[in-house]
Amino acid sequence: MNAPAHAQQFQPDIHLRAVPPALIDALKARFGESCSTALVVREQHGRDESAYTSVPPPSAVVFADNTADVAAAVQLASQYEVPVIPFGVGSSLEGHLLAIQGGISIDLGRMNRILAVNAEDLTVTVQPGVTRKQLNDEIKSTGLFFPIDPGADATIGGMSATRASGTNAVRYGTMRENVLALEVVTASGDVIRTGTRAKKSSAGYDLTRLMVGSEGTLGVITEITLKLYPLPEAISAAVCSFPSIEAAVRCTIQIIQMGIPIARVELIDANTVRAVNAHSKLSLREEAMLLMEFHGSPAGVKEQAETVQEIAGEFGGNAFEWASTPEERTRLWSARHMAYFAGLQSRPGCRAITTDACVPISQLATAVLESVAEVEASGIPYFMVGHVGDGNFHMGYLIDPDSASERATAEQLNHQLVQRALRLGGTCTGEHGVGLHKMGFLVDETGAGAVDMMRTIKRALDPKNIMNPGKIFAL
Known part of the structure; x- marks a missing residue:
C-alpha cells in the first residue's frame, strides 16, 4: 500500500511550552494537595484510549472541586501563558487530552454532583464529572432517564466536549440535541453561562452549541443542563x-x-x-x-x-x-x-487504532462493505461495530505496537475509510471527535475556508492559545 496522506497525524507535533516553577508554586499554594506533580499521576492524565505513544505528560494535575477552582487554575495558567487540558475519565479515542504542548491538566472527576432535577420540565443540571451511568442511577426514581450512551461510562462534561452520541442516537439524537445550557470557564478565567432550561431560544448567538463539540479548545465546561426523557413503558x-x-x-x-x-x-x-x-x-x-x-x-x-x-x-x-x-x-x-475490549483480548499485547465515520443511510452498505473488504484483504485483525441506524460505524485495527508496517497499513486503511465516507456525502467522525488524529480529515471535509473561520473564533476567544492547544486544527 502507498503511504497514507495523513500518516503524519500518528506522530503528533510536540512543541512543549515552558512551565515556570513559579506557576507550579502558585498552584500548590492555591490547591495544596489537590495539585499533584507526581509522575504516576501526570502519566495517568497524559494518555487516553488512542494509540498515540511517547507523548510527554502534563507538568501538573489540578483536582478541581468546584467552578471557582477551575477558574483559579485557568487564571493562573493564563497569567503564565501555559496550556490547560480538561480531563474527565480518559476514555477519548483521538488523542484529545494529550499534552502535546505541555501544560497542566484539570481533573474534573471530583465535580460529580447532580445539582438540580426538574422532573416537570424534563431537565437535569449536573457537574461535568458526573458519568452517564451515575446520572441514570440517581434519577431512575423520577421515572426519567438520559439516553445518550457512547458505550464507555464517560463523563457528561467529556461527552459534551466531544459532542458524543452512541447507541440510542437513532431515536434520541446526540449531545448536540440534548444539551440545553452550560456554565463555562473561558480562557481568561471568567465564568459565563450559555442557554437556559427553556426548550428553545432565539436570543443571540448559539454559544451552547459552539461549546458542545469544541473539545476543550474554547473553555472548560463546569456545569451542564440536559434534556431528560420518560422511561419507556x-x-x-x-x-x-x-x-x-x-x-x-x-x-x-x-x-x-x-x-x-x-x-x-x-x-x-x-x-x-x-x-x-x-x-x-x-x-x-x-x-x-x-x-x-x-x-x-x-x-x-x-x-x-x-x-x-x-x-x-x-x-x-x-x-x-x-x-x-x-x-x-x-x-x-x-x-x-x-x-x-473483546477485540483487544483477541490479540494479546495489541493496540487498537480506532476510527469512525458516518454517512447518509442510503450509502451505508457501500461504506461498510468496501471498508470491511479492504481490512480483510490487508490481513490486519480488526473489529467492526456500528450504530447503523444513523449511518455511523466504527472500525478498530488491532496492530502490533512495535510493527511500523502494521501501523502504516492501519493508517492507510483508516485514510481510505474516511475518504470513502466523505465521497459518499458523510463525515470523517460521527462521534469520536477530531482531536489529533483527524485534523487533516477535517480540512478535507469542511474546506480550508471553514477551518480558517474556526481558527478566527479560537483566536478571538483564546488569544493566548492555552485551551487544549493543537487539537482540531493547528494555529
Missing part, C-alpha cells in the same frame, strides 16, 4: 443473525426508511461476534448480527418488533432471540459495549 431487545453484512445493513436501511421508531440498532460483524463470545462467555451465532431495541407502549413495542422481524426475514434474518427482562437486555448490551 415497555422495552424489548432482540438479536438477529444474517447471512452477510450486506443483508444486515440493507435490513437496517429498510427499517429506517419505513420510519419505524426503533430506539437502537447495532451492527456487529461475524469476526467481532466471535471475539465478543470469547470475551463475554456467550454463544451468539458467529454471523453478521443486528442488536435492536424497541421503546414505547406494550402494544407499540409489539407492533414495532413484529414489523422489524418481518423485514429481517426478507433479508435472510434468522434466529431472532428476544430479551424482554432487564437482566436479558443487560446481558446483550453489556456484550456489545465490551466489543472494544
